[in-house]
Amino acid sequence: MSFAEGVRDHLPEGMHLPDAFAVTFDWLEAQGWGGVFRQADPGAFSSRYLSIYPPEQMDQPGGSYVLFSFEAGPPLHAPPPEAMARISMIAQIAGDGGTLSLWLDDTGKQWFVVFNHGTPHVLTDDPLKVLQFLAMGYPEPGALFDARATPQEEAGGDTLTLPTAFREFLEGQFSVHIPARASDLGIVVPPDEVEDPIRHWLDQVMPEPEIGAIPGMTAENPYIITSELREVLEDEGIAAIREAYEFVIEEE
Template identity: 70%
Template structure:
């Protein structure tokens, strides 16, 4: 697994702007506790701001992934309030893809890191929850205000000589329906067969989805609320 140079340049720039931080309820010394935002700290939590926090996590955002999934999937950003992520996936041919896990449902996004950065710069409220790439951020918000990451957009445009389009489809991005075939989905079906319903956290009272204080800080109120909409049995640790 490698970090593409455009991401390295982007992370260096964000850090130089002072747009980083540490999740206070996590281990302060752990690298995975650190994050970089695409907004200044005083704008990051504004209404309509895009949910994009770059941070490292080994493996996919799935329950109990096997070693081969951890070895060949690296998560580099949270891009939705419910824990949706941007991740790298190494396929059987040794090619590295940039992927999205939307509510745990994965799909290949692109093999071009600059296209992935353009996608994140468009300004969707939750890029990881996007299901229709043909809409603009304003249309995806049903007309509610959006907070455009203008400085981040300007950096991507100036550094890589590209424009920031109005919608994801302008980048050639296609988001397959949940039931559609996808290379990453097919690979995960091989290495992570569908568990019995009782083995899935949140599906039964005997095996609830447990939200730890650390997870709550990462997800926020909106993310926890989204979990409760998806899973019937969710409890929070004090």
């Protein structure tokens, strides 16, 4: 099964893989730029990825963090069935977990959305603009805060390793140009406090829980560190939890 076929098979009902992405996935796979995440189940489709770089360039300094991969639902804790049925990740685009996902709105229209530290925003509904954006060379496209910045400005003084072959493929296959800035594509990254369609929708299907329902926020509902959790986190991790939550207890 090809990567594109796998994505199609795993997308929820009503969602679709845009043709431009299918063609791109097929090209990346034909170049041999796919793989399986380390320490992942090799039999699970979610363990597979496609890179926008050849294998010998994937770990070079200054590369852009873009790995096409699939995972159902949003990158949020305990999403409800409504979110699982309407959001699917199709790429990891930041080292801290930022993602590119597909979102089906209430009218049945499909959008590309970015989740940056769990905060989403609509990117665009145009697949080609998304591919152009991913080819620009931003170090972490999913962590971009100012779409008016160039990739070099975003990288500061660091040297960039641009995905040259990927850019050339997109330009030749789709007759598009890779612009200097994300804003040249009409992309805007709204501040966290600004209203955005995907934020509004998630607020409806995933309302903020009451403080008392969040472990560690009240004495009646403390964050419980089990013996198993202690073994995994060790002293440094336990200290971080105690700093983050006011009410923490450890099991004997």
